Amino acid sequence: MTLSATQEERLLQLNALDEIRKSTLQHTKSIQNQRMKWHDRYIKDKSFKLGDWALLYDLRYKDNLGKLHTRWLGPYEIVETFSNGAIRLSTVDLVKFKLLFNGHRLCLYHKPLSKDDFLQQFSTTKHVEIPTATSDGFAVTTPS
CATH class of the missing domain: 1.20.5 (Single alpha-helices involved in coiled-coils or other helix-helix interfaces)
Structure with missing residues (x-):
């Protein structure tokens, strides 16, 4: 054929x-x-634990670039985490949100130290001198 x-x-x-x-x-x-390498290099996984405090990014101001607007809400306490990255939050008053939030919209929040905690933390180290104010306004350093 x-x-x-x-x-x-x-x-x-x-x-x-x-x-x-x-x-x-x-x-x-x-x-x-190439996309996988870019993703692994620039996008980091965020890991949150129960009891951590976090700030929530407010999507209303995503397009508004006003410099005096705050873009973060909170702080909120993390109540529950899921394997897919979703997180359940609660307010300071322990009111749980019904909605779940994406973990990429959260930022870890560190509670500020009070003045007493700050002084106590630095007074435990031996090489730091804490300045004290006198009545005339001049600072006098005392070794700890």
């Missing part, structure tokens, strides 16, 4: 189509690897 010219041409086109498919699959894999 001999193949006619049109049948041979059709077989060549099918072979070329397979080669095009393979090259597009290789190109797609290389693009996916």
